[in-house]
Amino acid sequence: MSAHLTEVIMAGFGGQGMLLAGKVLAHAAMGLQREVSWLPSYGPEMRGGTANVTVCISDEPIGSPFVDRPLGLLVMSRPSLEKFGPRVRPGGVIVINTSMIDVGSDRDHDCVVVAVPARKLAEVAGSERAANLVMLGAYVGASDVLPVDAVEASLVREFEGRKARFVPANLTAFRSGVELGRSARQGSEVVR
Amino acid sequence: MTKVLMKGNEALGEAAVRAGCVHFFGYPITPQTEVPEYLVKRLPEVGGVFLQAESEVASINMIYGAAGVGVKCLTSSSSPGISLMAEGMSYIAACELPCVIINIMRAGPGLGGILPAQSDYFQATRGHGHGDYQVIVLAPSSVQEAVDLMTLAFELSETYRNPVMVCADGMIGQMMEPVEFDREGRGPPLADNDWALGGADGRERRIVNSLYLTPEDLDAHNRKLKAKYDLIAERERRCDLDAGDEPADLLVVAFGTMARICKSAIDLVRDEGLKVALFRPITLNPFPFSELRAAMDALSERGSVLDVEMSMGQMLYDVRLAAEGSRAIAFYGRAGGVVPSPDDVATQIREALST
Amino acid sequence: MARIEIDEARCKGCGRCVVHCPKGLIEFSTELNERGYRYVIYEGDVEACTGCTMCAVVCPDQGVEVWNHRDKQTFVNTSGLTERMTHYCPGCTHGVIHRITAEVLEELGLLGRTVGIAPVGCSVLAYEYFNIDMFEAAHGRAPAVATGAKRARPECIVFTYQGDGDLASIGGNEILHAANRGEKITVIFINNAIYGMTGGQMAPTTLPGQRTTTSPLGRDVEDTGHPLRVAELLATLATPAYIARGSAHDAKHSITVKKMIKRAFEHQRDGTCFSFVEILSTCPTNWGLSPAESEQWVADEMIPYFPLGVLKEPAAQPAATPQEAQP
Structure with a gap:
């Protein structure tokens, strides 16, 4: 197994912004000179169907960009949780959007599980479309995948130009996720 | 140069521009559509020509026209579209014109599916159109390698005046990875060559033609082409070998994305103490027969081979040719857009080693 | 005298x-x-x-x-043609149309920057006869090849020379879209209502009731549709174009054809529009008629179905200075 390899699957429906969340993470990793791959699902299923992305971050060249057992999972919907939840490696992080998923995870014993009311926090932050970034923040806060400031910088870059007006709300949303993630990590017995 | 995070399809388009190609003719098809979508914005910045053709049949013939008047040109498609380009490729190869064709392979046969596959290996390496011709086929396994091979593709197409296909799968096309564009490939303008059409003012007229009605003339033309293909086979084989701890007991052979997945699988089983090597052809045509044979010969006495493809076994025939019966060869393949996972491949490797 | x-x-x-x-x-x-x-x-x-x-x-x-x-x-025999004897049958008017096309290019001073595209069909060997740079294209694809060449080298004069099987049947899509994009190319379309090279099969332009080897009882329009009037079809497109139909069956009409072809190349030279000239042509061999009878058959049978004239031409001409595209 490659050293310091993190694979994260971000799964949702088309339009929920999981591909974008993955891109923000991938860009941040690249900025830190890490190896990275961003592999989306594609095709007709993306038109309102599932839209998943797998991001791999490593210190070594990435082998398969396609993973069976990720170390991280962000799920926006129940079918995605049921599909990918059992595959997360022990010691991994599972971020669940409780705005959409009314069940918990049975992986509390060996993973850090973060329950995130993503839509509610996004609304509080000022943009209901920023639920994806709340989720990403929760993941970054609950894992040691990348430093928070590196991901924030990447997020700002992602929205530069015509979309710059969305940055403040998106940053607030991201940070509220980070808070939740950090406290989940601190409260988890899984973290050594 | 700094790295940028780019989708494979877009990176292929940018690499073509950096190689000096500013003429693109193509038709939309999933999963390669980001190539034209990128170039329609990029080419006007460099004074280039972008045209969405009415079909792949037309695209490849526009390429024939553009290549014939001496410009570097590119078309891009995916499996069913490449089938439609078969005729044109035969003409372009017959007329010895340079051009580059991208195939972002999807699953077939028929309309098939749009997910990644490697089931066009036969088509790419054994011919698409009619006649005794060959196309150079390059198979990248990462976005960076796709970029590097794109530059090489233009160089090879001009050196040998032959179509070159960059053959990747939907995963490479759709995936984003950091890339560096460190090579600028601009050579002298092709229009200066003595084969390019453009008006016969002040010189002998030229003809771009593949019709030879005298059998002896056509035989001679075929012999000339064959000599060129032999030269290409001698000089241009490319591959990558991860021998691991020698001598290995199993040699996995895979190309493109599949080779990366196999690499992850091999990392898993090496942690278990298994001795496994990985051979990855980069040129599918010319196929690196002698290099593969050497890797087989370096295996332990009872060492065997596992060929893994996202197809029902196409490169397998070339692996067998390389082995010439010297090694047992097992095969694992999935089709239809099912991508074998590292765990799947690891299971196959353990099985191959236990028999 | x-x-x-x-x-x-x-x-x-x-x-x-x-x-x-x-x-x-x-x-x-x-x-x-x-x-x-x-x-x-x-x-x-x-x-x-x-x-x-x-x-x-x-x-x-x-x-x-x-x-x-x-x-x-x-x-004077035009320098736009080589001295090679054509392989066309006696009385076939391909040779006349070759000559007219070459004469026009010579008279307009365009021979030195012209790239021609030969089709598949009887005129497959046109690259042997036109004394200019030439491509030989795949069946029906000449307009796509011309598009690639013209877009890559806009300073060149690019024309295709295609028969009815090549252009109207297998190449129906390529001609339609090249015309619709308004490619600044010239298309010389030879309509003789039959497949010549393969030996007299039904073409998309074969007349109702006309006997061919694949319509031995005469073309049944209920079964095979009506003959395609390509010039009319292209003239319906909204894209500006020069579209004309002439006939090479006699001297008088051949002189009109020359005017049309000249106009077509002037439009390309000036960068005005796509230009297309359909020319009714004889096929004595596959019609089973003498050259003289063939001429009469064009006049009596073809012209009534394929009326002659300029079908479409851009109303306003551009300024006097031709657009010379930069290499």
Whole structure:
């Protein structure tokens, strides 16, 4: 197994912004000179169907960009949780959007599980479309995948130009996720 | 140069521009559509020509026209579209014109599916159109390698005046990875060559033609082409070998994305103490027969081979040719857009080693 | 006095000049030439020759040159064609249309920057006859090849030369879209209502009831549809274009064809629009008619279905200075 390899699957429906969340993470990793791959699902299923992305971050060249057992999972919907939840490696992080998923995870014993009311926090932050970034923040806060400031910088870059007006709300949303993630990590017995 | 995070399809388009190609003719098809979508914005910045053709049949013939008047040109498609380009490729190869064709392979046969596959290996390496011709086929396994091979593709197409296909799968096309564009490939303008059409003012007229009605003339033309293909086979084989701890007991052979997945699988089983090597052809045509044979010969006495493809076994025939019966060869393949996972491949490797 | 010279060796004995000489000064020889044709000779009351050039205009084989009464050569074989003998059958008007096209390019001073595209069909070997840079294209694809060449080298004059099977059947899509994009190319479309090279099969332009080897009882329009009027079809497109139909079946109409082809290349030279000239042409061999009967068949059967004239032309012409594209 490659050293310091993190694979994260971000799964949702088309339009929920999981591909974008993955891109923000991938860009941040690249900025830190890490190896990275961003592999989306594609095709007709993306038109309102599932839209998943797998991001791999490593210190070594990435082998398969396609993973069976990720170390991280962000799920926006129940079918995605049921599909990918059992595959997360022990010691991994599972971020669940409780705005959409009314069940918990049975992986509390060996993973850090973060329950995130993503839509509610996004609304509080000022943009209901920023639920994806709340989720990403929760993941970054609950894992040691990348430093928070590196991901924030990447997020700002992602929205530069015509979309710059969305940055403040998106940053607030991201940070509220980070808070939740950090406290989940601190409260988890899984973290050594 | 700094790295940028780019989708494979877009990176292929940018690499073509950096190689000096500013003429693109193509038709939309999933999963390669980001190539034209990128170039329609990029080419006007460099004074280039972008045209969405009415079909792949037309695209490849526009390429024939553009290549014939001496410009570097590119078309891009995916499996069913490449089938439609078969005729044109035969003409372009017959007329010895340079051009580059991208195939972002999807699953077939028929309309098939749009997910990644490697089931066009036969088509790419054994011919698409009619006649005794060959196309150079390059198979990248990462976005960076796709970029590097794109530059090489233009160089090879001009050196040998032959179509070159960059053959990747939907995963490479759709995936984003950091890339560096460190090579600028601009050579002298092709229009200066003595084969390019453009008006016969002040010189002998030229003809771009593949019709030879005298059998002896056509035989001679075929012999000339064959000599060129032999030269290409001698000089241009490319591959990558991860021998691991020698001598290995199993040699996995895979190309493109599949080779990366196999690499992850091999990392898993090496942690278990298994001795496994990985051979990855980069040129599918010319196929690196002698290099593969050497890797087989370096295996332990009872060492065997596992060929893994996202197809029902196409490169397998070339692996067998390389082995010439010297090694047992097992095969694992999935089709239809099912991508074998590292765990799947690891299971196959353990099985191959236990028999 | 005016006079003509006949190159016996080039003559295929089609007799078109015999029919078209208003003074009856051309006859068949009793001898055969080295290619086995009963060639024509210029004799009789040759002092009656007015130098009208009709014989040269209808000759498909560049076999006649003409001098006027002041001994000035008034019909010179064009340098736009090679000296090669064509493989076309005697009386086939492909040769006439080749000559007209080459003459126009020569007269407009465009030969040196022209790239022609030969089709698949009887005129597959057109690259042997036009004395310019030429492509040989795949069946039906000439407009796509022309598009690629013209877009890559806009300073070149690019034309396709295509028959009815090539253009209207297998190449239906390519011609439609090249026209619709308004490619600044010229298309010379030869309509002889039959597949010539493959030996007389039904074409998309075969007339109702016309017998061919694949419509032996005559074309049944209930079964195979009606003949395609390609010029009319293209003229319906909203994209500006020069669209005309002429006929090469006799001298008078051939002169009109020349005007049309000239106009077409002027439009390309000036960067105005896509240009397309359909030309009704004879196929004595596959129609099973003599050259003279073939001409009559064009007049009696084809022209009523395929009316002649300029179907479409951009109303306003651009400024006097031609657009010279930069290389």
